[in-house]
Amino acid sequence: MRGKEASEQINILGDDGVPINYHLSFWRGEVIDFVILQQDAFDDIDKQTSLERQKFLLEKVLEICETDFNFESFDEVNPYFKRIINNLKQMNYSEYKSEKFNQYLSELTTITDERK
Amino acid sequence: METKAFQKIYTKIIQITKATCSLRASGIGYEELAMINGRLAQVVKIIGEVVTLQVFGGTEGIPTNAEVVFMGKPPVIKVSDDLAGRFFNAFGYPIDGGPEVDGEEREIGGPSVNPVRRKQPSELIATGIAGIDLNNTIVTGQKIPFFADPDQPFNQVMAMVAMRAKADKIILGGMGLTNDDYLFYKSVFENAGALDRIICFVNTTENPPIERLLVPDMALTAAEYFAVDKKQSVLVLLTDMTLYADALSIVSNRMDQIPSKDSMPGSLYSDLAKIYEKAVQFPDGGSITIIAVTTLSGGDITHAIPDNTGYITEGQLFLRKDSDIGKVIIDPFRSLSRLKQLVIGQKTRKDHPQVMNTAIRLYADAAQAKTKLENGFDLTDYDERTLKFGKEYSDKLLAIDVNIDIDTMLDTAWNLFSKYFSKAEVAIRSEFMDQYWKGE
Numbered sequence: 262m263r264g265k266e267a268s269e270q271i272n273i274l275g276d277d278g279v280p281i282n283y284h285l286s287f288w289r290g291e292v293i294d295f296v297i298l299q300q301d302a303f304d305d306i307d308k309q310t311s312l313e314r315q316k317f318l319l320e321k322v323l324e325i326c327e328t329d330f331n332f333e334s335f336d337e338v339n340p341y342f343k344r345i346i347n348n349l350k351q352m353n354y355s356e357y358k359s360e361k362f363n364q365y366l367s368e369l370t371t372i373t374d375e376r377k
Numbered sequence: 378m379e380t381k382a383f384q385k386i387y388t389k390i391i392q393i394t395k396a397t398c399s400l401r402a403s404g405i406g407y408e409e410l411a412m413i414n415g416r417l418a419q420v421v422k423i424i425g426e427v428v429t430l431q432v433f434g435g436t437e438g439i440p441t442n443a444e445v446v447f448m449g450k451p452p453v454i455k456v457s458d459d460l461a462g463r464f465f466n467a468f469g470y471p472i473d474g475g476p477e478v479d480g481e482e483r484e485i486g487g488p489s490v491n492p493v494r495r496k497q498p499s500e501l502i503a504t505g506i507a508g509i510d511l512n513n514t515i516v517t518g519q520k521i522p523f524f525a526d527p528d529q530p531f532n533q534v535m536a537m538v539a540m541r542a543k544a545d546k547i548i549l550g551g552m553g554l555t556n557d558d559y560l561f562y563k564s565v566f567e568n569a570g571a572l573d574r575i576i577c578f579v580n581t582t583e584n585p586p587i588e589r590l591l592v593p594d595m596a597l598t599a600a601e602y603f604a605v606d607k608k609q610s611v612l613v614l615l616t617d618m619t620l621y622a623d624a625l626s627i628v629s630n631r632m633d634q635i636p637s638k639d640s641m642p643g644s645l646y647s648d649l650a651k652i653y654e655k656a657v658q659f660p661d662g663g664s665i666t667i668i669a670v671t672t673l674s675g676g677d678i679t680h681a682i683p684d685n686t687g688y689i690t691e692g693q694l695f696l697r698k699d700s701d702i703g704k705v706i707i708d709p710f711r712s713l714s715r716l717k718q719l720v721i722g723q724k725t726r727k728d729h730p731q732v733m734n735t736a737i738r739l740y741a742d743a744a745q746a747k748t749k750l751e752n753g754f755d756l757t758d759y760d761e762r763t764l765k766f767g768k769e770y771s772d773k774l775l776a777i778d779v780n781i782d783i784d785t786m787l788d789t790a791w792n793l794f795s796k797y798f799s800k801a802e803v804a805i806r807s808e809f810m811d812q813y814w815k816g817e
Binding site: 272275276277295301303304336339340343344346347348350351354361 | 718721722730731748749752754755757758759799800801802804806807808
């Protein structure tokens with residue numbers, strides 16, 4: 262299911278009217294949107310990315326999208342993915358493979374490991 | 378405008394419609410002015426010897442043997458420094474009881490400035506209104522309209538913008554102004570002690586509607602004098618362009634032109650572009666900034682007037698009444714200043730673009746939470762917080778009664794972020810987070 266379809270279903274049936282899976286699909290879509298599709302053309306680093314960096318981040322995002330995270334209830338999904346998105350965005354704003362970049366990368370791994 | 382000696386007087390009108398008269402005459406040019414029984418008229422069509430005149434006051438009471446005298450020139454305005462502080466009608470005659478202005482005579486409605494003589498606009502105009510300065514920064518040399526419903530206080534907002542903008546001259550082109558609005562502008566300008574910077578060309582609802590066709594050209598020719606000859610920064614206010622376009626449609630329909638969409642003339646785009654494209658930034662500092670008003674009927678932006686306007690202007694500022702806070706706000710979703718990207722983060726603080734985007738993103742979340750609430754669903758903790766944020770953001774930043782400088786706007790936004798959200802939810806570049814985040 263696509264993120265957009267999931268979001269439509271959530272809007273029609275309500276947050277608790279759909280399986281948690283729907284929320285997961287929606288937020289996977291949001292990750293792709295915020296991290297890959299929305300590029301900040303006014304940021305010196307994010308405005309141009311090398312092919313290598315693009316490949317790395319795209320693979321990272323796809324890896325997250327393909328991971329099955331475990332959630333007890335739907336209201337855990339939003340804050341969790343907000344953290345992931347924030348971390349990936351900070352990576353977008355950092356020089357590729359710089360100290361900061363690697364730091365955010367290891368933080369990201371810690372976050373994703375929490376719910377694997 | 379009086380008749381002079383040795384002028385030919387025509388006395389045989391061959392056709393009369395509600396707004397035009399036709400007669401046989403020779404040696405006449407397009408846009409030339411004429412007098413018909415003391416009423417001003419302008420040549421709008423020439424086919425062979427048959428000249429069609431558009432009579433500004435309407436043709437009611439004009440006999441077929443009326444005396445027609447051609448002036449031999451198109452409408453002109455006399456330009457000099459004496460224009461400052463004066464009020465004129467659509468023909469450029471004083472209506473403030475003062476003497477006529479003496480100066481160089483210039484034809485109105487000339488071509489707009491050659492692009493190679495222009496400079497990329499880069500000076501921001503601070504208005505104190507956060508809906509403009511923070512989200513849709515305007516710059517000198519820009520052309521931008523307010524889209525508003527007729528019952529919204531667009532004249533008040535525009536007067537406010539004009540008084541706060543640091544322009545050398547403010548030129549008001551009032552088309553179909555109600556007498557109340559005219560007096561409002563007059564008293565605002567007088568009370569601010571700014572009369573020496575103001576020039577007004579006013580056509581009120583009491584004047585014939587066709588006359589207002591001359592107002593923008595009068596205002597912009599005066600503006601060009603100050604921007605080109607005097608190298609001043611000039612702010613031109615045009616209100617209301619919808620009434621201008623209505624006058625255009627009256628004339629074109631009376632001339633048997635085939636109407637286009639919404640009974641507007643087919644030339645609507647060119648007619649509007651001819652006005653808006655006069656906005657310019659010169660390299661030597663002179664500039665003409667045009668802020669116009671386009672009133673919408675029932676918020677319909679697909680109507681020919683706002684639609685065409687949107688293609689010409691560099692964005693639009695959309696006024697909307699926010700029922701949650703009971704104030705008129707500048708709607709961040711429908712407003713855009715296309716030239717803001719030339720100044721934000723460069724002439725303003727570096728965090729400006731990110732703060733602007735984040736605030737609007739969170740406001741969009743608030744709008745979504747509101748729909749959820751209206752549809753009767755339970756709200757999550759995040760929804761509750763966005764709703765509270767949305768309300769306060771609207772009140773403290775989007776409302777038109779805000780008057781603060783841009784740094785204060787940014788600080789206000791940061792305060793709201795840390796009041797309602799976690800760092801991860803705000804997700805602004807960490808460099809700015811470390812510097813401006815107000816929480817722990």
